[in-house]
Amino acid sequence: MNGLDLSRFQFDYDQTWAVLFLGPDGTVYGRYGTRAGGGEQSTSHLSLAGLKNAMRRALAVHASYPANRDELRGKQPHRLPFRYPEDVPWLARRTRHGDVRQSCVHCHMVAASLIRYRWERGELREQDIFVYPLPENVGMQMDPEDDVRVRSVRPGSPAHKAGIRSGDYLVRIAGQPLVSQADIQWVLHHARDGEELEVELYREGDLVRTHLGHPHGHWRRGNIHWRASTWHLRPGMRVEALAEEQRRRLRIPPGKMALEVRMVLRFDDRARRAGVRRGDVIIRVADRDDLLTEEDFLAYLWLHYGPGQQVPLTVLRGGRQVRAILTMRWHPPD
Numbered sequence: 001m002n003g004l005d006l007s008r009f010q011f012d013y014d015q016t017w018a019v020l021f022l023g024p025d026g027t028v029y030g031r032y033g034t035r036a037g038g039g040e041q042s043t044s045h046l047s048l049a050g051l052k053n054a055m056r057r058a059l060a061v062h063a064s065y066p067a068n069r070d071e072l073r074g075k076q077p078h079r080l081p082f083r084y085p086e087d088v089p090w091l092a093r094r095t096r097h098g099d100v101r102q103s104c105v106h107c108h109m110v111a112a113s114l115i116r117y118r119w120e121r122g123e124l125r126e127q128d129i130f131v132y133p134l135p136e137n138v139g140m141q142m143d144p145e146d147d148v149r150v151r152s153v154r155p156g157s158p159a160h161k162a163g164i165r166s167g168d169y170l171v172r173i174a175g176q177p178l179v180s181q182a183d184i185q186w187v188l189h190h191a192r193d194g195e196e197l198e199v200e201l202y203r204e205g206d207l208v209r210t211h212l213g214h215p216h217g218h219w220r221r222g223n224i225h226w227r228a229s230t231w232h233l234r235p236g237m238r239v240e241a242l243a244e245e246q247r248r249r250l251r252i253p254p255g256k257m258a259l260e261v262r263m264v265l266r267f268d269d270r271a272r273r274a275g276v277r278r279g280d281v282i283i284r285v286a287d288r289d290d291l292l293t294e295e296d297f298l299a300y301l302w303l304h305y306g307p308g309q310q311v312p313l314t315v316l317r318g319g320r321q322v323r324a325i326l327t328m329r330w331h332p333p334d
Contacts, residue, residue, distance in 0.1 A: 001085050001105040001106065001107055001109070001110055002085060002086070002095055002103070002104065002105050003084060003085075003086070004083075004084065004085065005083060005084065006027055006077075006080050006082065006084060006085070006110065007077055007079075007080065007083050007226075008077055009077075010077040010078065010080070011031055011033065011182070012033070012035075012106070012182075012185070013107040013108060013110045013111035013114075014035070014108050014111050014131075014226075014227040014228060014229055015033050015034075015035055015107065016035060016042055017033055017046075018031065018032070018033035018182070019031065019032040019033055019051070019054075020232075021055070021058035021061075021062075021179060022055075023062060023065055026073060026271045027065065027069070027076070028072070028075045028076055028077070029058045029061040029062060029072070029075070029076065029161060029179065029263035030050055030054065030057065030058050030061065030177070030178070030179025030180060030183050031179065031180065031182040031183055031186060032050075032054040032179065032180045032182050033046070033181075033182050034046065034134070034147070034181050034182050034185065035226070036134060036136075036223070037223050037226045038225065038226040039280060041223075041226070041261075042226065044144065045134075045142070045144050045147065045181065047144045047145050049144075049146065050142065050144050050145055050146060050147045050180065051062070053145075053146045053147070053148075053180075054147070054180040057177075057178070057179045057180070058179050059149075061177055061179065067075040067243070068177070071172070071175050071176065071177060071312040072176070072177070073075060074174055074175060074187070074190075075174045075176050075177075075183070075186065077190065078190065078291075080114070080119075081114075081117050082113075082117075082305075085102040085109070085110055085113075088110075088117070088136055090113070090116075091109060091110075091113060093334060094109075099188070104326060106228070108227070108229045109229075109316040111131070111227070111228075111229040112228075112229040114128065115128055115129065115229065115232070115233070115302075116330050119302060119307070119330075120306075120307055120330070124302060124303060124307055126218070126221075126299065126303065127189065127220055128178050129224070129233070129298070129299055129302065129303075130220040130221050130222065130224065130295075130299075131189055131219045132182075132185040132186070132188070132189045133185060133188045133219070133222065134181075134185065134190065134222060135159075135181055135184050135185070136154075136190070136222075137171055137188065137219055137220060137221075137222055137299040138157060138159050138162075138188065138212060138214070138219070139152075139153055139154040139156075139157020139158055139159035139160055140152075140153060140154075140157075140159045140164060140181070140184075141153075142181045142184070146169075146269045147180050147181040148169055148170045148171075148178050148179075148180065148181065148184075149167070149168070149170075149205070150164060150165065150166055150167065150168045150170065150171050150182045151166060152166050152167075153160075153165060153166055158213050158214060158219075159212065159214060160213055162199060162210045162211060162212045162213065163208075163210050163302045164199070164201065164210065164212070165203065167201050167203070167204075168201045168202070168208075169201055169202040169203075170184065170199065170200075170201050171200045171201055171202060171207070172198075172199070172200040173187045173197050173198070173199050173200075173212070174187050174191075174197045174198060175198065185192065188220075191214055192214070193214060193216045193217070193219075194214055194216050195214050196211045196212065196213050196214070196217075197211065197214065197334075198210075198211055198212075199211065199212050221295055221296075222295075222300070223295075224295055225294070226300075230298070232331060233298045233301075233302055234265075234267075234268075234294075234298065235264045235270040235271055235273030235274075235301065235326055235328075235331075236264065236266060236268040236269060236270035236272060236273075236274075236276075236331070237261050237262075237263060237264050237270075237271035237276055238261070238262045238265075238294075239259040239260060239261055239282060239294050239297060240259065240260055240262050240294065241258065241259060241260075241292060241293055241294075241334060242258040242259070242260050242281060246258075246260075247313055250281065250316060252281075252283065255290065255292070256283070256289050256290070257281060257282065257283050257285070257288070257289045257290060257291050257292060258281055258282075258292075259280055259282045259293075259294065260279070260280070260281050260282075260292070261276055261277065261279060261280045261281070261282065261315075262278070263278065264276060264277065264278045268331045270326065270327070270329065270331060271326070273327065274313065274324045274325055274327070275322075275324040275325070276313070276315065276324050277317065279317070280315040280316065280317050280322070280324075281315060281316040281317075282297070282313055282314070282315050283314050283315065283316055283321070284313070284314035285297065285300060285301070285311060285312075285313055285314075286311060287310055288300060292326040301326075301328065302328075305328045306328065307328060307329060307330070308327065308328065308329065309327075309328050310325050310326065310328070311325070311326040311327075311328060312324075312325055312326075312329050313325070313326055
């Protein structure tokens with residue numbers, strides 16, 4: 001990412017691999033590259049056939065350019081707080097390192113820097129943590145072989161309520177022509193809660209128009225365990241929801257917080273300084289005992305506490321409740 005113009009190249013910076021289709025003047029025609037998790041899920045939404053189909057659609061967009069310039073406006077990059085990775089103070093120091101390996105700025109470092117920048121200014125939002133929601137978040141499972149084709153629709157989801165069906169081919173969302181499901185994610189990433197998005201699709205050769213209604217609340221949330229940028233958000237520990245058998249043994253009621261500390265990191269002392277130990281079970285954060293997943297826990301910490309603020313934790317340890325105080329700070333500090 002060293003020297004990359006972030007005012008032009010914007011995509012999900014936690015991706016393993018991503019493609020931008022650009023015109024000769026730099027206009028973005030579309031994007032390709034979607035990741036749903038670790039292991040097999042790192043490539044579950046990718047295929048050579050899917051890439052070929054995306055390339056064909058990108059060429060079709062190019063063939064219509066510049067007559068279609070207006071409908072491409074929403075696909076263009078948004079304003080970011082810095083243009084190059086070297087403009088970020090804590091990344092600029094890295095790029096001056098004498099060792100080429102140590103001076104390389106990775107994509108996920110840019111993602112983490114955006115979170116840090118907004119957090120330190122008190123501007124962090126849910127959509128800054130849960131970026132580029134998958135189509136599954138609104139109820140659509142796409143076909144990786146041709147990933148503007150809907151493979152299935154979840155009953156009761158926004159997509160289901162919009163009348164979208166299995167086998168439909170999505171053509172446009174919010175007026176933007178779709179090259180792949182990465183383009184769907186681009187639209188969802190920038191959508192506002194409660195916003196209705198116009199959808200155009202082909203169904204058995206007929207053009208159908210509908211509106212995809214967005215729910216309010218935490219619809220963006222999903223699996224972020226695989227994201228390298230998430231390591232900066234984990235306050236020196238990894239936590240995981242207790243299995244039901246363990247919950248029963250500890251007499252923790254259903255629907256109540258029970259996150260076991262599976263790992264206390266050696267290279268990040270935030271949890272150790274708070275007094276947290278491996279095997280502790282976090283049952284309360286301040287006055288909240290309904291944070292049931294690691295994603296809920298991390299989101300609550302970073303959206304509700306700023307730099308230097310202290311977070312009271314209640315943990316179960318050896319059958320007793322123990323208090324711990326977590327001080328919020330970024331890691332590494334520079």
